[in-house]
Amino acid sequence: MAQSTLDSMPGASTGTVVVTEPLNFWGGKRVKPREEKNAEPVFEPATGRVLCQMVPCGAEEVDEAIQSAYAAYQKWSKMAGMERARVMLEAARIIRERREKIAKLEVINNGKSITEALVDIDIAWQSIEYYAGLAGTLAGQHIQLPGGAFAYTRREPLGVCVGIGAWNYPFQIASWKSAPALACGNAMVFKPSPMTPVTAVILAEIYKEAGVPDGLFCVVQGGAETGSLLCHHPKVAKVSFTGSVPTGKKVMEMSAKSVKQVTLELGGKSPLIIFKDCELENAVKGALMANFLTQGEVCCNGTRVFVQREIMPQFLEEVVKRTKAIPVGDPLLESTRMGALISKPHLEKVLGFVSQGARVLCGGDPFVPSDPKLKGGYFMSPCVLGTDDMTCVKEEIFGPVMSVLPFDTEEEVIQRANNTTFGLASGVFTRDISRAHRVAENLEAGTCFINNYNISPVEVPFGGYKMSGFGRENGQVTIEYYSQLKTVVVEMGDVESLF
Numbered sequence: 001m002a003q004s005t006l007d008s009m010p011g012a013s014t015g016t017v018v019v020t021e022p023l024n025f026w027g028g029k030r031v032k033p034r035e036e037k038n039a040e041p042v043f044e045p046a047t048g049r050v051l052c053q054m055v056p057c058g059a060e061e062v063d064e065a066i067q068s069a070y071a072a073y074q075k076w077s078k079m080a081g082m083e084r085a086r087v088m089l090e091a092a093r094i095i096r097e098r099r100e101k102i103a104k105l106e107v108i109n110n111g112k113s114i115t116e117a118l119v120d121i122d123i124a125w126q127s128i129e130y131y132a133g134l135a136g137t138l139a140g141q142h143i144q145l146p147g148g149a150f151a152y153t154r155r156e157p158l159g160v161c162v163g164i165g166a167w168n169y170p171f172q173i174a175s176w177k178s179a180p181a182l183a184c185g186n187a188m189v190f191k192p193s194p195m196t197p198v199t200a201v202i203l204a205e206i207y208k209e210a211g212v213p214d215g216l217f218c219v220v221q222g223g224a225e226t227g228s229l230l231c232h233h234p235k236v237a238k239v240s241f242t243g244s245v246p247t248g249k250k251v252m253e254m255s256a257k258s259v260k261q262v263t264l265e266l267g268g269k270s271p272l273i274i275f276k277d278c279e280l281e282n283a284v285k286g287a288l289m290a291n292f293l294t295q296g297e298v299c300c301n302g303t304r305v306f307v308q309r310e311i312m313p314q315f316l317e318e319v320v321k322r323t324k325a326i327p328v329g330d331p332l333l334e335s336t337r338m339g340a341l342i343s344k345p346h347l348e349k350v351l352g353f354v355s356q357g358a359r360v361l362c363g364g365d366p367f368v369p370s371d372p373k374l375k376g377g378y379f380m381s382p383c384v385l386g387t388d389d390m391t392c393v394k395e396e397i398f399g400p401v402m403s404v405l406p407f408d409t410e411e412e413v414i415q416r417a418n419n420t421t422f423g424l425a426s427g428v429f430t431r432d433i434s435r436a437h438r439v440a441e442n443l444e445a446g447t448c449f450i451n452n453y454n455i456s457p458v459e460v461p462f463g464g465y466k467m468s469g470f471g472r473e474n475g476q477v478t479i480e481y482y483s484q485l486k487t488v489v490v491e492m493g494d495v496e497s498l499f
C-alpha cells in the first residue's frame with residue numbers, strides 16, 4: 001500500500017518519491033484500476049517530475065464504491081454516537097502519530113511548504129476529533145401533545161454522501177468532509193482532485209485501521225467524468241463539493257436531477273480593509289497571511305487589500321519589503337515559506353494575470369531556484385500589484401498576487417468591497433471596536449476576520465455568501481448539513497376519525 005509509500009517518507013527528499021500503489025479504495029482495501037488506458041500523469045510541482053499515474057474510475061468502479069459505502073452505512077448508522085466517536089478518536093490519534101509522513105507526501109504532491117502542510121494535517125485530525133466529540137451529542141426533541149399523545153424527533157444520517165475535493169488542501173478537505181459525515185452516521189465516497197490523488201487513500205486506510213466498517217470511507221480517482229458519475233448516482237444522498245464556481249454550478253444542476261442535498265464551497269475574491277487607525281505591524285502581517293499561504297492558492301484569501309490613503313506609503317513600503325524577503329524554494333525545507341504552484345498551466349495563468357498591464361510593485365516573475373533539481377518546478381516570485389479596475393482585481397487569480405487599493409471613507413470602501421459576485425471571506429484591521437463590528441456586519445461574506453486573517457479553527461463554521469456557495473464546513477452547524485430530522489408522532493388514546 002501506501003503504507004509502504006508512507007514508510008519511505010521519513011528519509012524522502014524532493015525529487016525522489018514515486019507512488020506506484022493503487023490509489024482507489026473501497027470494500028476496505030486499495031483497488032487497482034480496471035483499465036489503465038486513460039491514465040494521466042501527476043506531477044511533483046517542485047520538480048516537474050512525474051510522481052504517479054492517476055487512472056480515472058469508470059461507471060462500474062464508481063458503482064462498486066457506492067455499493068460498498070452503502071453496505072457500510074447500514075452497519076455504521078445503527079451504532080450509537082459514542083461508539084462511532086471511539087473509532088473516530090482512534091483515527092485522529094493515528095493521523096497525529098503519522099503527521100510528519102503524511103505532511104511530506106502532501107508537500108510532494110501539492111508543492112506547498114512543509115511548515116504549512118504540517119498545520120494542514122493537524123487541522124485534519126482536529127476536525128475528526130471535534131466531530132467525534134459531537135457524535136455522542138446528536139439528539140432529537142420530545143414534544144408533548146394533547147391527550148397524552150406526544151412526538152419526538154430523531155436526528156438521522158442521510159446515507160451515502162459524496163465528497164469532491166480541490167487540489168489546494170487535499171488531505172484536509174477529505175477530513176473536513178468525512179469527519180461530520182461519519183459522525184452523523186453516513187458513509188462517504190470521496191473523489192480527490194486529479195492533480196492531488198495520493199493522500200486521500202491514506203485517510204481511507206487510517207479510518208479502516210481505526211475500525212470503521214469496510215467501505216465506510218471510499219476513494220475513487222478521476223476528473224470531471226468520474227465526478228459527474230458520482231453526482232448522478234441514484235444511491236447518493238448528498239454531494240459536498242469544494243472547487244470553482246463554474247464546476248459548482250454543474251454539480252448543483254446534476255444533483256438537482258435526483259434532488260440530492262448539496263454543499264458548495266467555491267471560490268472568492270475577498271476584501272481586506274485596513275483603516276488608518278490600525279496597528280500597522282499587525283495589518284502588514286495580516287495582509288501577508290491573507291495572500292501568500294499555499295502560494296496564494298487559498299479560496300478565502302484577502303486578495304483585494306484596501307488601505308486608507310493616509311497610511312498607504314508606510315503600508316506599501318513594509319508589505320513590499322517583506323514580500324520580497326519571502327524564501328521561495330524547496331518545499332520540503334523548513335526554511336522555505338513559499339513552494340511551487342500546482343501545475344505549469346496554472347503558473348502560466350497566474351503570470352498572465354500579472355502581465356495584464358498592472359502596476360507591479362514587486363515579484364510576479366517565474367522563479368528558478370538555484371538547486372538544479374528544482375529547475376523544472378512551477379515557482380514564481382510573490383507579487384504585489386498597485387492599481388485598480390483591472391481583471392486582476394475582479395477575478396480569482398488563485399496565486400501569490402496581492403492587489404493593494406487606496407480608499408478614503410468607510411462608506412466608500414464597504415461599497416467597493418461588496419462590489420463582487422463572490423462572498424467567501426473578508427477582513428478588517430482597525431483599533432476602533434465600533435467600526436470593526438459595523439464593518440463586519442456590512443460586509444457580504446461568510447466570514448469576517450477582525451484584526452487577523454486566514455485562521456480556521458475547526459470549531460468555527462466556514463462557508464460562503466453569494467456565488468461563493470452555501471452550506472458550511474466545521475463548527476456545530478455542519479451536523480445539520482449531514483443529517484435529517486425524522487418526526488415520530490405517537491397516539492396514546494383512540495383514533496378520532498372523521499370518517
Ligand SMILES: NC(=O)c1ccc[n+]([C@@H]2O[C@H](COP(=O)([O-])OP(=O)(O)OC[C@H]3O[C@@H](n4cnc5c(N)ncnc54)[C@H](O)[C@@H]3O)[C@@H](O)[C@H]2O)c1
Pocket residue numbers: 164165166167168169191192193194222223224225226227228231242243244245246247248250251264265266267268298299300396398424464
Ligand atoms: N470554499 C472553499 O472551501 C474552497 C476551498 C478550496 C478551493 N476552493 C476553490 O476551488 C477552486 C480551485 O480548485 P480546482 O481547480 O480543483 O477546482 P475545479 O472546480 O476545477 O475542480 C474541483 C473538483 O471538481 C471536480 N470536477 C470537475 N468537473 C466536474 C464535474 N463536471 N462534475 C463533478 N466534479 C467535477 C474536479 O475533478 C475536482 O475534484 C478555486 O476556485 C478555489 O477558490 C474553494
